[in-house]
Amino acid sequence: MNEFKKICVLGLGYVGLPTAAIFASRGVQVIGVDINETTVETINQGKIHIIEPGLYLMVNEAVSMGKLIADPQPQPSDAYIIAVPTPLTIANQPDLTFIEAATRSIAPVLKKGALVILESTSPIGTTEKICQWLSQERDDLSFPNVAGDEADIQVSHSPERVLPGNVLIELVNNDRVVGGISPKCARRTKQLYKIAVKGKCLLTTAATAEFIKLSENAYRDVNIAFANELSIVADKIGINIWQAVKLANHHPRVNILQPGPGVGGHCIAVDPWFIVDSAPDNTPLIKSARKVNDGKPNHIVEKILATAYKKGATTVACLGLAYKANIDDMRESPAVTITATLTERFDGEVLVVEPNIKTLPDTLADTKGLTLCDLDLALEKAQIIALLVDHQEFQILDPILLNDKVIIDTRGIWS
Ligand code: SAJ
Numbered sequence: 001m002n003e004f005k006k007i008c009v010l011g012l013g014y015v016g017l018p019t020a021a022i023f024a025s026r027g028v029q030v031i032g033v034d035i036n037e038t039t040v041e042t043i044n045q046g047k048i049h050i051i052e053p054g055l056y057l058m059v060n061e062a063v064s065m066g067k068l069i070a071d072p073q074p075q076p077s078d079a080y081i082i083a084v085p086t087p088l089t090i091a092n093q094p095d096l097t098f099i100e101a102a103t104r105s106i107a108p109v110l111k112k113g114a115l116v117i118l119e120s121t122s123p124i125g126t127t128e129k130i131c132q133w134l135s136q137e138r139d140d141l142s143f144p145n146v147a148g149d150e151a152d153i154q155v156s157h158s159p160e161r162v163l164p165g166n167v168l169i170e171l172v173n174n175d176r177v178v179g180g181i182s183p184k185c186a187r188r189t190k191q192l193y194k195i196a197v198k199g200k201c202l203l204t205t206a207a208t209a210e211f212i213k214l215s216e217n218a219y220r221d222v223n224i225a226f227a228n229e230l231s232i233v234a235d236k237i238g239i240n241i242w243q244a245v246k247l248a249n250h251h252p253r254v255n256i257l258q259p260g261p262g263v264g265g266h267c268i269a270v271d272p273w274f275i276v277d278s279a280p281d282n283t284p285l286i287k288s289a290r291k292v293n294d295g296k297p298n299h300i301v302e303k304i305l306a307t308a309y310k311k312g313a314t315t316v317a318c319l320g321l322a323y324k325a326n327i328d329d330m331r332e333s334p335a336v337t338i339t340a341t342l343t344e345r346f347d348g349e350v351l352v353v354e355p356n357i358k359t360l361p362d363t364l365a366d367t368k369g370l371t372l373c374d375l376d377l378a379l380e381k382a383q384i385i386a387l388l389v390d391h392q393e394f395q396i397l398d399p400i401l402l403n404d405k406v407i408i409d410t411r412g413i414w415s
Contacts, residue, residue, distance in 0.1 A: 004192050008077040010102040015160045016083035018167045022196045024062035032070040043070035051328040054168045074106045079115040086120050092273045094123045103130050107137030112152040119160045123274040127157040127206035144181040154185040157206045159213035165327050175199040179209025217271040223257045225289035228296045231259030242412035261410040262296035262334030264323025269332040297337040314348040317382035320389025321354040328356035335388035343370040351378045355393045
């Protein structure tokens with residue numbers, strides 16, 4: 001029998017909201033908690049504040065059935081899923097402020113038998129800290145870092161693994177790593193996820209789960225850095241990198257990732273630093289990969305500027321601002337960095353096309369010389385087209401419209 005009748009999901013962002021909606025769609029009563037009042041209001045109206053395929057319909061239905069209710073405050077529940085951001089400080093160190101605040105916010109409503117799951121990507125040791133923060137607030141309850149399987153409350157880490165743009169499918173079908181502070185914590189966490197997840201739930205310790213999640217994203221960062229480094233070499237010697245990667249990948253044991261304008265998003269551009277922070281003297285490769293990927297936007301800006309001056313161009317159009325295709329997320333986006341730096345350094349006009357937004361993000365709103373416009377206008381006015389994101393709107397573009405343009409294709413869709 002399902003022992004989880006009511007759950008609280010803390011943080012209604014790219015991971016929390018789909019998670020809340022999926023559990024609600026399986027009949028669990030879900031309280032979605034967010035500190036942003038506009039987010040709470042939007043969701044209670046059955047609407048959503050982010051773009052993710054299929055999410056609107058699922059949230060709308062869950063809200064209208066009364067199974068998903070957004071609230072600024074947590075409520076007494078059988079389980080709590082924490083899915084809040086873990087940003088980096090300026091010194092590239094993990095900032096646990098949001099996790100700590102979310103944890104302390106559930107303390108007053110926590111009752112014996114409750115399960116607390118951390119989904120946010122976190123430095124090693126964070127799940128243990130959750131036990132410590134909760135026991136500081138509630139000395140009437142026992143926690144598994146001290147009481148093991150006998151504890152009143154169970155605490156675990158089950159990192160999200162979903163790919164933005166494909167979240168609803170991956171949330172259900174991906175295997176999950178489930179790390180308990182004690183074995184019972186892991187077993188109960190598996191029971192909860194099994195309400196919604198078809199993939200396997202693989203049990204381990206909380207610290208191992210933290211390490212695994214960071215390793216997955218660092219693995220991808222290092223491999224993208226390899227592709228990006230190759231692309232810079234290829235540019236220098238005049239080789240088509242897209243063709244080279246495609247042909248190299250015919251080797252049965254080679255799978256080079258796609259070079260691009262850099263690495264964005266709140267995961268891969270951030271999480272490798274958490275590993276570096278744990279062992280700064282033992283992570284030269286991970287640090288180097290971060291440097292290579294962070295340096296790529298500047299390489300693209302130099303290329304656009306050199307081409308613009310050579311051609312005497314007066315207008316450059318940047319296509320795309322999101323950190324990757326078919327989403328509206330601009331966090332850490334290399335396209336935003338490139339557009340901002342280009343506008344600052346280019347004497348002419350810079351146009352930017354981003355089909356998934358209506359106004360420029362705050363970071364670009366006051367940038368003089370930059371205009372957000374539609375694709376038609378950009379194609380009419382610009383002599384140089386810098387393709388920064390491979391959104392579907394750009395993929396289906398009639399090549400005839402690009403005939404008289406100079407193209408800088410950072411994603412390889414027209415190369
Ligand atoms: N990118 C490339 N070349 C590639 C693949 C990606 O340049 O071949 C770029 C993208 O354009 C983007 C960035 O890397 O700017 C990251 O995109 P992504 O699609 O690789 O990953 P994310 O950040 O959207 O999601 C990742 C996923 N992690 C892994 O694939 C190991 C996802 O499964 C995680 O759940 C997510 O991070 C997370 O939240 O941690």
